[in-house]
Amino acid sequence: MSTTLATRLLRWFDQHGRKDLPWQRALDNGRRDAYRVWLSEVMLQQTQVATVIGYFERFIGALPTLRDLADADEDTVLALWSGLGYYRRARFLHHAAQICVEQHDGELPRDFDALRALPGIGRSTAGAILAQAHGLRFAILDGNVKRVLTRYHGIHGHPGESAVEKRLWLHAETHTPTSRVADYTQAIMDLGATLCVRTRPRCEDCPLAGDCTAYRDDLTALLPSRKPGKSIPTRATVMLILRDAQGRVLLERRGPQGVWSGLWSLPEAADPNAAWRTAQQHAQVDDAQILTPFTHVFSHYRLNIEPLLFDRATAQRGIADNPQLRWCSSTELAALGLPAPVRTLLQTIV
Numbered sequence: 001m002s003t004t005l006a007t008r009l010l011r012w013f014d015q016h017g018r019k020d021l022p023w024q025r026a027l028d029n030g031r032r033d034a035y036r037v038w039l040s041e042v043m044l045q046q047t048q049v050a051t052v053i054g055y056f057e058r059f060i061g062a063l064p065t066l067r068d069l070a071d072a073d074e075d076t077v078l079a080l081w082s083g084l085g086y087y088r089r090a091r092f093l094h095h096a097a098q099i100c101v102e103q104h105d106g107e108l109p110r111d112f113d114a115l116r117a118l119p120g121i122g123r124s125t126a127g128a129i130l131a132q133a134h135g136l137r138f139a140i141l142d143g144n145v146k147r148v149l150t151r152y153h154g155i156h157g158h159p160g161e162s163a164v165e166k167r168l169w170l171h172a173e174t175h176t177p178t179s180r181v182a183d184y185t186q187a188i189m190d191l192g193a194t195l196c197v198r199t200r201p202r203c204e205d206c207p208l209a210g211d212c213t214a215y216r217d218d219l220t221a222l223l224p225s226r227k228p229g230k231s232i233p234t235r236a237t238v239m240l241i242l243r244d245a246q247g248r249v250l251l252e253r254r255g256p257q258g259v260w261s262g263l264w265s266l267p268e269a270a271d272p273n274a275a276w277r278t279a280q281q282h283a284q285v286d287d288a289q290i291l292t293p294f295t296h297v298f299s300h301y302r303l304n305i306e307p308l309l310f311d312r313a314t315a316q317r318g319i320a321d322n323p324q325l326r327w328c329s330s331t332e333l334a335a336l337g338l339p340a341p342v343r344t345l346l347q348t349i350v
Contacts (some may be wrong), residue, residue: 005175041128055081124142238268239266290309
């Protein structure tokens with residue numbers, strides 16, 4: 001069965017697969033750059049290819065090598081990542097690059113265990129790097145591959161459950177061929193991203209339809225099984241936009257814990273009264289304008305945000321002595337890592 005699946009998939013890939021993505025392009029030595037493959041794999045977690053391409057090219061343009069990434073300061077890395085979300089991925093990427101410089105001569109290791117030991121690199125990401133950069137036979141199991149294998153083999157149960165995931169890994173290992181591993185890896189990801197999609201899969205165009213259990217048994221709408229649902233809590237916050245006469249905005253670096261940890265963001269308060277007290281701690285303010293509230297959805301809760309604009313604020317003494325606070329011009333904002341909803345909010349008042 002493995003030969004049949006891989007052969008069909010590679011034949012389809014030769015005609016329809018994506019072969020000129022920026023991270024697939026070979027270097028002068030004819031090989032792919034493991035650093036670029038790694039960067040793309042991390043960016044593609046929870047993000048579609050069409051969105052990633054622009055971020056990838058901007059990131060590589062600024063930090064073209066692993067050593068450049070290791071030498072960069074965190075604000076630069078987060079600014080390049082800003083808008084992709086899940087900022088922990090960027091921090092792991094940065095830390096892993098520094099480890100590679102310190103322990104692996106500035107290169108990603110080719111040993112699977114050493115690669116997997118780096119921050120942010122799990123089993124599937126390590127396999128994808130080794131398969132795509134070096135052609136080594138390692139299986140992958142990202143979200144797209146899980147969906148393909150779940151339907152092909154008719155596996156019930158949520159793919160995130162350990163027993164189900166263990167079965168999927170066995171199938172992933174079995175189906176991975178001994179040759180053209182890089183192409184096969186891209187092919188099965190492409191199939192999940194373009195044909196075997198979550199809703200309305202294009203089964204009539206799929207090269208695996210003849211052996212697909214879900215297609216045969218009319219289960220494509222039911223597989224993969226959904227994660228047991230639970231209610232998402234809602235929280236609320238007031239974001240303070242303190243803007244001085246020069247048009248600079250006061251930013252505050254968030255703490256090491258929680259969402260947006262370590263990013264520059266707007267000061268926050270629990271309610272409008274607390275917002276006024278916070279504003280007066282940082283600046284002399286006379287009036288406030290309530291801007292249009294909006295909701296930002298995280299994976300585990302909804303955040304209702306009420307923006308409060310304090311215009312023509314005058315900075316209190318001591319701000320310059322606090323490394324966690326800074327007044328920033330619009331030019332400086334562009335070079336900082338800001339949470340996407342904060343950046344969007346600030347763009348509305350320029």
